[in-house]
Amino acid sequence: MSKNPLSANFRLGFLGGGQLARMSALQAFRYGIQVGVFSDRPENEPVQFMTPHSQTGSFESADDLSAFARSCDVLTLENEFIDSDVLSRAQEASGTPIYPSPQTFALIENKLIEKMTFEQAGIAVTPYALVEDEEDLKSFGTDHGWPCLLKSSKGGYDGFGNETVRDLEEARAAFDRLGGNEGRDIIAEAFVPFTHELAVQVARNETGHVVYPCCETVQENHICVALKTPAPVDPSIQKEARRIAAQAAEAIDGKGLFAFEFFLTREGNLLLNESAPRPHNSGHYTIEGCITSQFENHVRAVLGLPLGSAKLRRPAVAMINLLGDSKRDAQVDQALDALRVSDGHLHIYGKLDSRPGRKMAHYTLLGEKLESTYEKARKVTQEISI
Amino acid sequence: MSKNPLSANFRLGFLGGGQLARMSALQAFRYGIQVGVFSDRPENEPVQFMTPHSQTGSFESADDLSAFARSCDVLTLENEFIDSDVLSRAQEASGTPIYPSPQTFALIENKLIEKMTFEQAGIAVTPYALVEDEEDLKSFGTDHGWPCLLKSSKGGYDGFGNETVRDLEEARAAFDRLGGNEGRDIIAEAFVPFTHELAVQVARNETGHVVYPCCETVQENHICVALKTPAPVDPSIQKEARRIAAQAAEAIDGKGLFAFEFFLTREGNLLLNESAPRPHNSGHYTIEGCITSQFENHVRAVLGLPLGSAKLRRPAVAMINLLGDSKRDAQVDQALDALRVSDGHLHIYGKLDSRPGRKMAHYTLLGEKLESTYEKARKVTQEISI
Structure with missing residues (x-):
């Protein structure tokens, strides 16, 4: 970024308008920086009350994100639910940098890739496995004992997308509810006391x-x-x-x-x-x-x-x-x-x-x-x- | 005010959109409060970048202020240049309280009344006098010595509306520049080492x-x-x-x-x-x-x-x-x-x-x-x- 961020009319855009973006925006204001917000909700998001620069659209549309990005000097995110590929395309099309970068998001948006990335860096993570069918569920239970956790590899937040299962039967049902039978990657995690x-x-x-x-x-x-x-x-x-x-x-x-x-x-x-x-x-x-x-x-x-x-x-x-x-x-x-x-x-x-x-x-x-x-x-x- | 200020859609209105209102607005946001701003400048005021709720008009118009006041739950001010009488009428017409109150403003907006109010409360103030003509200037200089300060009784700020004068000749010229010959109240203040x-x-x-x-x-x-x-x-x-x-x-x-x-x-x-x-x-x-x-x-x-x-x-x-x-x-x-x-x-x-x-x-x-x-x-x- 060549433009001095501490100059008049510099605008930081937030993808998402909840409390995390709001509290960040308060700090941006402290540096005299203007704030834009992009949300998939038409109104009444916390940041929307804090700026005249709101846009709405779909987080799944690189076009929508690009249009918003063009009105800002840098974009940042308040959640990890936007596909890194969409971010990458929006960044490319708009020329507006997104930080953390889409490359960083690509490593963290999917729980499986995230865990592998950290393991490769020598960091101990909760024991886990990708589970693709009943056989995998069963063998994970055998190896690590019940209960265990099933997590959708994408989109989990505050208990949503996570289920604690106490036996194979519960595991099967949770696997289904989490979308495992619809092609969604599910990972099992050992229950760690x-x-x-x-x-x-x-x-x-x-x-x-x-x-x-x-x-x-x-x-x-x-x-x-x-x-x-x-x-x-x-x-x-x-x-x-x-x-x-x-x-x-x-x-x-x-x-x-x-x-x-x-x-x-x-x-x-x-x-x-x-x-x-x-x-x-x-x-x-x-x-x-x-x-x-x-x-x-x-x-x-x-x-x-x-x-x-x-x-x-x-x-x-x-x-x-x-x-x-x-x-x-x-x-x-x-x-x-x-x-x-x-x-x-x-x-x-x-x-x-x-x-x-x-x-x-x-x-x-x-x-x-x-x-x-x-x-x-x-x-x-x-x-x-x- | 009967409405709980910590409730959804409560709005604090600022008369004036400069840095003082801006830093206050950042704190209002911290309490989840919405912010409105009224300014006589059409755009680009610091607070105007921080809210979708901007109105413009004249600070001298009780109607303009009332219209803004009706969109807010409480009003406050970032300067003391609005006539207390206008504030009072805007408050009356809109039913929206203004704090500090117009009564408080009436005691402080005019430097002469302000000084008298504080003196009556037993507070020592810089020696001063209302000067209405050359005779007054002369006798103030004789009593308190030169140099002294001449101040417009209304509207001074950061050296504007104030002049240091070293003798009667300078005092006459400053008295004229400050509007003393156009009916503006001018006070002389002793130069206090x-x-x-x-x-x-x-x-x-x-x-x-x-x-x-x-x-x-x-x-x-x-x-x-x-x-x-x-x-x-x-x-x-x-x-x-x-x-x-x-x-x-x-x-x-x-x-x-x-x-x-x-x-x-x-x-x-x-x-x-x-x-x-x-x-x-x-x-x-x-x-x-x-x-x-x-x-x-x-x-x-x-x-x-x-x-x-x-x-x-x-x-x-x-x-x-x-x-x-x-x-x-x-x-x-x-x-x-x-x-x-x-x-x-x-x-x-x-x-x-x-x-x-x-x-x-x-x-x-x-x-x-x-x-x-x-x-x-x-x-x-x-x-x-x-």
Whole structure:
């Protein structure tokens, strides 16, 4: 990119207009950069309220994406569900660079290729296999025991596209539901008994890379509900997770912000479980918790700017996801106590509709001790309803 | 206001679309709030790039303001140049509340009324007098000595509407230029020899008030070029400035964010010099420097939400204004060194055109010691051109 991104009328385009794009867009604005958004939803997406430059179309159409790309100087993505081939064609046709690159997406969009890529880089991943028929399901179960996980190799997110199966019969049914009989690649993953789920973000571009602290993600029903930073595990484990995360970002030649999720097994081993080529829920705590947030470093990374420090501002940071409780107009109630807490920070995503389990907002609390900070964050957010 | 401001489709309207509204709007977005902007400029204002909801019209027209107000749930202002009477009529006609209130504006929009209001509250202000003719100019010069300052009682900003005059002849000419012979109220202010110019922000609403640290504003040619926080003066002086600032916000029954500027005289006395009923350049350091920024507390205050802590994050904060160097398309060059500094934060306002002395961006650096932090901030921003 030859144009100085810090010049008038420079426009960063987001493919996808949800909360991740929104929080990145807020940082782009901080650099005086204009924001465009492309979505397959005609209106009411969080970023659509933040810019006069919205376009709609199909994520499957290289033509639609190209038309949008031509109105922007750089494009970035807030999810990994656009086919890398479509991205590649849109980039080619428009001449507008897309970061992370379509090549990086090609390595990460398919769980099978992703795992092979990381394994080739010497990174331990959750044991897995491509399962193409009942025979494969059976032999995976025999080798790794039940229960195990079946995952669609493309398009999974927050428990969608994933199923835990306890025996061959459940496996057969899930295989079918996930589209295995319609030609979709399904992979089986061993069920790994773990003590903690950990996550690390990495920002990386041609100027270098920055690795965030290692946090613990607290999950309920496959949805992240809270974060603890630094993760309450031995510092040597944190260090190792951060080392692997940097290695993984390099393995996919990442330019942008990447999140890596790990299982810490009972034996104390780290297995790379998931990766995301974008700012991630596990990095929301960085907005106030770190000197430079994941969103700011994402913007810096895709624009080719030097990256900022990822150091923690205070010794402990807790983040609570605030999920929708029912299908209704979005409205945050009982949040005043949380606003009153010093160094407690409320973020609301501007979605118009609430739904059970939908990510609507989050709350970050900085403190001195991890457990008491986490307990306080849970307590003051307990009554909040959205 | 009965509607919960944290509900879907709540819209905060800004009268004025410059950098102060822009930085406030970024905080409104953080609460999921939508943003509207009203400007007398048809396009290309910083906030106009951040929302699909822009309207243009005249700031002198209550009808124009009412039409905009009807599209919003609350209005706020980024400058003090709209007549309080017009605000009052727009509020009445639209039913949309304006904060700070037109009543507060009525006390602050006219420098004469402002000074009388603060004096009545027991606050020492710079010695002044309304001057209506040559006789008044002469007697003010005799009483307080030359040089002195002549100010238009309405509409002054960053040296505009202010003139330093060294004798009666200069005073006569300035009186004429400032509109004294066309019926404009002109006040004369004694030239106060001071050691420091200080500033304090106060956020205030029905839930309480919060007072920010006392900072020093470094001025060149009547334009603020830098800030040092905490101000390098005795802690008792800082404390007194903060006490007076809280008192001043109360004297005007302020709901919103207010900035108060003081002279610290050679004798060690504090004189209230200027006040602003809005986020202010002297509070830009609070974005990263304080737990809750002036912009966030401004949004909280006008929405009636509890206010956040104004404590400093680190012992020292320096802020450098980055001013335009010539008339040209805005472009920030030589900023990469500043981006590389840990806890250095660059903010660019998204203005399309640069002009000599125009406020285009700022840079904040947090550190441990004030002087070295300030020196470093100056050094890494020295080569930046906009």
